[in-house]
Amino acid sequence: MTVAVACDDLWxxxxxxxxxxxxxxxxxxxxxxxxxxxxxxxxxxxxGVNRGRALGVIGPHGSGKTTLxxxxxxxxxxxxxxxxxxxxxxxLLELGAGFHGHLTGRExxxxxxxxxxxxxxEIHALYAHIAEFSEMEGSLDRPLRRxxxxxxxxxxxxxxxxxxxxxxxxxxxxxxxxxxxxxxxxGALRQFKDRGGTLILVSxxxxxVAEVCDDAICLDFGxxxxxxxxxxxATRYREQLAGRGRLGEAAAHARISLLVPSRGRxxxxxxxxxxxxxxxxxxxxxxxxxxxxxDDPSSHGFQVEGLEVHTLVGPRATMGRYNTACFExxxxxxxxxxxxxxxxxxxxxxxxxxxMHAAMQDGIYMAYPNDLFKGRGLSAFPILSRKACETLRxxxxxSYRGSFIDYHxxxxxxxxxxxxxxxxxxxxxxxxxxxxxRTGKGDFDDTYGRRGRFADDRTFLQLRDERSAEANRLQxxxxxxxxxxxxxxxxxxxxxxxxxxASLLDDExxxxxxxxxxxxxxxxxxxxxxxxxxxxxx
Amino acid sequence: MKIERSPLQLLEFLxxxxxxxxxxxxxxxxxxxxxxxxxxxxxxxxxxxxFKIIMRVEMENYSVYLITGLFPWAWLQVGTxxxxxxxxxxAPLVREMGLAHAILPLSNVVAEMMHLIFVLPLVIxxxxxxxxxGPSVSWAWQIPLLLLLQVAFVYPxxxxxxxxxxxxxxxxxxLGIGFLVLFFATPMVYPISMVPEPLAHYFELSPLYAxxxxxxxxxxxGALEPARVAYAAGFAACVGAxxxxxxxxxxxRIGEVV
Numbered sequence: 062m063t064v065a066v067a068c069d070d071l072w073x074x075x076x077x078x079x080x081x082x083x084x085x086x087x088x089x090x091x092x093x094x095x096x097x098x099x100x101x102x103x104x105x106x107x108x109g110v111n112r113g114r115a116l117g118v119i120g121p122h123g124s125g126k127t128t129l130x131x132x133x134x135x136x137x138x139x140x141x142x143x144x145x146x147x148x149x150x151x152x153l154l155e156l157g158a159g160f161h162g163h164l165t166g167r168e169x170x171x172x173x174x175x176x177x178x179x180x181x182x183e184i185h186a187l188y189a190h191i192a193e194f195s196e197m198e199g200s201l202d203r204p205l206r207r208x209x210x211x212x213x214x215x216x217x218x219x220x221x222x223x224x225x226x227x228x229x230x231x232x233x234x235x236x237x238x239x240x241x242x243x244x245x246x247x248g249a250l251r252q253f254k255d256r257g258g259t260l261i262l263v264s265x266x267x268x269x270v271a272e273v274c275d276d277a278i279c280l281d282f283g284x285x286x287x288x289x290x291x292x293x294x295a296t297r298y299r300e301q302l303a304g305r306g307r308l309g310e311a312a313a314h315a316r317i318s319l320l321v322p323s324r325g326r327x328x329x330x331x332x333x334x335x336x337x338x339x340x341x342x343x344x345x346x347x348x349x350x351x352x353x354x355x356d357d358p359s360s361h362g363f364q365v366e367g368l369e370v371h372t373l374v375g376p377r378a379t380m381g382r383y384n385t386a387c388f389e390x391x392x393x394x395x396x397x398x399x400x401x402x403x404x405x406x407x408x409x410x411x412x413x414x415x416x417m418h419a420a421m422q423d424g425i426y427m428a429y430p431n432d433l434f435k436g437r438g439l440s441a442f443p444i445l446s447r448k449a450c451e452t453l454r455x456x457x458x459x460s461y462r463g464s465f466i467d468y469h470x471x472x473x474x475x476x477x478x479x480x481x482x483x484x485x486x487x488x489x490x491x492x493x494x495x496x497x498x499r500t501g502k503g504d505f506d507d508t509y510g511r512r513g514r515f516a517d518d519r520t521f522l523q524l525r526d527e528r529s530a531e532a533n534r535l536q537x538x539x540x541x542x543x544x545x546x547x548x549x550x551x552x553x554x555x556x557x558x559x560x561x562x563a564s565l566l567d568d569e570x571x572x573x574x575x576x577x578x579x580x581x582x583x584x585x586x587x588x589x590x591x592x593x594x595x596x597x598x599x
Numbered sequence: 600m601k602i603e604r605s606p607l608q609l610l611e612f613l614x615x616x617x618x619x620x621x622x623x624x625x626x627x628x629x630x631x632x633x634x635x636x637x638x639x640x641x642x643x644x645x646x647x648x649x650f651k652i653i654m655r656v657e658m659e660n661y662s663v664y665l666i667t668g669l670f671p672w673a674w675l676q677v678g679t680x681x682x683x684x685x686x687x688x689x690a691p692l693v694r695e696m697g698l699a700h701a702i703l704p705l706s707n708v709v710a711e712m713m714h715l716i717f718v719l720p721l722v723i724x725x726x727x728x729x730x731x732x733g734p735s736v737s738w739a740w741q742i743p744l745l746l747l748l749q750v751a752f753v754y755p756x757x758x759x760x761x762x763x764x765x766x767x768x769x770x771x772x773x774l775g776i777g778f779l780v781l782f783f784a785t786p787m788v789y790p791i792s793m794v795p796e797p798l799a800h801y802f803e804l805s806p807l808y809a810x811x812x813x814x815x816x817x818x819x820x821g822a823l824e825p826a827r828v829a830y831a832a833g834f835a836a837c838v839g840a841x842x843x844x845x846x847x848x849x850x851x852r853i854g855e856v857v
Contacts, residue, residue: 136694136854155691163623172619175612176692178604 064147065228065259066116066133067109071142073102073128073283102128103139104283110276112148112227115250115260117274117291119267119298122416122488125283126263127232130154133261134230148259151177151226153217160213162206166197169205170220177224187223194249195219196242210406210433210494215242222249228259233490239339243408247273265409267295302416314346315415318393322352322383323401327359329496330401334365342409344368350387351401384457384466388450394418397444398457398466399493406433406492413491414444421484424448425535427474428486429467432495437487441495443470444488452538453531458524465517469528475574476532482539515589518582519556525563532569556586609702616706620681621713636718643669646788658790660819663730667818668787668811670718671745675753675807676778678711682757683774686765690857701846704761708754712746726818735821745813748828752810752835755842762849765857787811806834 103125110116118126131137133144134152160169170191174184192198195216205213221229229250250273254260264270270277270291277294279287287294319337323330334349341347348369353360354377362372373386384398395418407413410430417428426449429440443466450456453473457466474485564570564579604612625631643665650656650665658664682704686693689703719742723734764770785807786794794802802808809827816822 131694131854138851138855154694161619161623163626164619168619168622172615175608175615178608180605180608181611 063112064109064145065112065114066146066150066261068133068144069107069142071103071106071129071132071139071144073125073132073137073139102283103132106142106280106283106285108278108285108288110259110261112259113254113257114276115254115262115274115291117270117277117294118261118263118280119265119270119277119294120280120286121420122413123420124280126280127154127490128283129280130230130232130261130263146228148227149178149225150228150230151221151224152230152232153221154230154232160205160217163204165204166201166208166216167192169216170201173217173220174224177221177226179224183225191219191223194222194245209404210492211239218246218249222246222253227257228261229253230261232263233265240408265412267299271295314343315394315418316392317347317395317397317411317414318388318391319347319349319397319399320352320384320387320391321349321399321401322380322387323360324354325357325359326401327363330360330363331365332496333399333401333403333405334363334368334370336403336405338365338368340405340408341368341411343411346415347411348391348393349399350391352383352387379459379462380464381457381459381461381466385455385459388457394447395444396447396450397442399442400495402496403432403442404494404496406494407490410491410493413488417486417488418446421446421486423539425452425477425482425539426484426486427470428488430488430491430493433492434495436489440467440471440485442493443467445470448538449535452534454534455527455531458520458527460520460524462516462520465521468521469524472570472574472578473528473531473535475571476529476569477535479569479571480532480536482536484535515585515592518585518589519559522556522559522563522582525559525567529569560586613702613706613709616703617710617713620707620710624710624714632717635714636721639669639673639718640666650789654789656789656793660730663726663818664790664815665788666722666725666729667814670715670722671749671814672782672785672787672811674711674715674749675810676782678708678753679757679760680771680774680778681711682707683760683764683771686761686853686857687768693857694854701758701850704757705754708750708757712750716746722818730819737821737823738817741817741821741823744823744828745817748813748831748835749810751839752806752831755835755838758842759838759845762845762853765853766849781807785811787815806831809834 106125106129108116118129120126128137130152131154132139133146134150134154135144135146136152136154160173164172167188170188171181171184174187174191175181179187192201195201195218197212197216200208200212208216231250247269250260250262254273260273262270262274274291276289277291278285279294279298287297289297321330321333330351337347337349338344344367348371351360351363351370351372353372353374355374356377360372361374363370371390373390375386378386388396395414397414407430414428417426418424424446426446427440428444430442430444431437432439432441435441441464445456456470458469461469471485477484560579560582564575564582567575570578624635643662646665646669647662651661685703685707693700693703727733760770760774782788784802785805786802787808791799791802791808791812809831813823813827813831816824816827
């Protein structure tokens with residue numbers, strides 16, 4: 062048998078990551094990737110896959126699986142080590158992206174096929190099969206920007222499985238989409254293998270690995286910790302997870318609470334609940350706490366079979382009070398501040414959260430999912446442990462009327478970062494698609510109008526000392542040391558002064574975050590001025 | 600670890616990418632084409648007012664001079680700036696293609712060339728109505744030659760900018776400023792005879808001037824000065840060599856930085 066893919070002693074670190082611009086050059090680097098305190102994404106990985114075999118790559122979140130696959134695909138270069146790929150390869154590495162929004166599905170099939178090195182004639186010949194496989198013949202003449210993430214993933218898989226590649230490198234993209242189509246993909250992958258194709262599959266789904274792959278490796282902290290037949294490795298990994306559960310029983314079976322204030326859009330709420338149920342691996346360990354206003358009966362009493370949904374009905378209040386009320390009712394170890402205009406796109410999102418939760422031993426972290434729009438840049442849906450919420454005096458300050466709570470929490474964790482504890486975790490593969498950007502705010506969304514778009518700016522600036530104290534509380538919990546007194550900065554009634562004190566001049570914050578806050582607020586003040594609403598209005 | 604492609608496949612790929620760029624530019628509408636042409640004619644009109652009426656440029660067929668300079672310049676400028684974004688804008692494509700294919704910025708340059716070709720009938724019509732003379736036979740070889748020359752001229756610059764922009768995102772903004780300066784530093788909306796003596800000498804050294812002047816002389820005189828073409832081609836070759844070195848040096852890591 063010949064070797065199709067081999068690599069020898071791969072090392073990769075992400076220390077010099079993403080030079081984002083002049084700003085980064087001048088200020089000496091952007092904040093580093095904070096996912097777990099690891100230096101090497103890969104350290105000394107060697108493997109070989111024979112032609113016609115399928116290798117599964119498993120391991121906990123952030124263990125280097127995607128890095129390994131990207132290096133094999135040639136998308137990134139290793140710091141050290143050699144890669145040999147003998148044959149035509151094609152890779153599915155990224156979620157939700159890769160096509161072009163203004164082209165139709167049909168044109169994207171041609172462009173993507175050509176990207177993979179298929180001649181036009183061949184794509185023409187295969188087009189009917191590709192369209193049929195994707196089961197989207199009806200919508201292929203629509204521009205891609207109207208597709209959901211799941212549809213795009215389907216289309217890409219359909220092209221790639223028809224490409225003449227004899228080596229496929231597939232990251233967890235199969236987790237997007239419904240279960241039936243996922244089965245179909247697995248069937249197609251098996252056929253591909255039977256035709257003599259070589260497959261490397263990164264997956265979190267042990268059944269999938271055991272079913273499709275011959276062999277498997279398990280990565281942890283960038284090294285291969287287990288290798289063997291797929292079935293054995295998957296079984297051992299499961300046992301190990303269970304073992305980790307014995308160490309921290311609560312962590313491995315941690316309950317997840319989704320806090321979801323909703324108003325006047327039952328269709329979206331239902332969609333959110335259904336996606337939560339459909340994409341959860343353990344829906345029995347997930348609970349949703351919905352807050353609905355008294356005067357909005359359309360949102361009351363939602364039930365989805367198989368999912369624990371509690372609806373709190375109460376008076377109209379601020380967003381901070383909604384979240385606080387939901388939090389008080391919740392029981393989960395992991396608290397997700399969600400929204401009703403979200404669709405969860407990642408299958409097994411709950412397991413990824415639990416693994417991340419289990420890895421963070423002291424429970425002080427703030428994670429946030431990929432909203433498929435702003436990605437790393439925005440933490441619209443913070444994920445905190447119950448412990449972190451309880452450590453904070455007021456995790457969701459009730460004075461926030463609208464949507465500033467994510468910034469409030471992010472700011473606290475940025476302060477913690479300055480104290481030397483990097484606890485912000487971006488979960489790129491967990492997709493919480495924010496429909497807000499797809500559907501627009503719509504007529505149903507009178508909340509935005511009534512709240513006053515700029516109502517929370519001042520609240521945010523005035524709570525600066527509170528955030529400083531909160532960050533100190535988190536630090537104490539991490540270090541179990543004597544509490545530090547917050548360093549108060551005298552509050553000012555002048556917005557410009559309080560802005561400077563809470564951003565540029567605040568030496569408890571990392572520089573990039575100071576600049577971002579400063580300019581962002583300046584822009585908001587300017588906008589508020591233009592719209593004649595004033596930041597204190599409401 | 601590149602995906603093997605035959606030259607025909609490369610051309611097909613280039614064609615698909617360029618078509619994508621054009622579609623994005625015209626935003627799926629016939630009106631999109633008219634808008635982008637209309638904008639250029641409006642710009643030409645503004646310059647005509649400014650230079651002909653207000654500053655009293657003494658020149659025969661000034662409007663022809665303007666139009667035949669502005670469109671090739673727009674190709675140069677828009678092509679380079681959009682090519683500068685090409686790696687960043689197509690980041691997933693770059694990552695999944697394995698290597699940052701030099702073909703991405705080329706597709707932007709070619710898309711802009713296609714745009715110029717679409718506009719050529721209008722330009723020729725303008726020459727006919729405003730200048731009063733019809734297309735000359737020699738254009739049949741002069742214009743394609745100039746198109747090729749300009750691709751060779753713009754592409755290496757675009758490639759360097761695209762690489763630079765992948766590493767430092769501010770390049771695309773700096774380019775905007777740079778082109779604004781070059782636009783007025785290249786005698787194109789005004790004749791070189793308006794430039795005072797010691798400066799004019801330096802202005803004439805600009806390879807951009809050689810390129811633009813070639814376009815002008817083709818449309819105004821039906822003649823192409825070999826020295827200018829050779830000068831521009833020589834410059835293109837030098838930048839091409841630099842671009843190739845940059846590409847070899849910086850392209851392998853591009854998947855990580857975009």
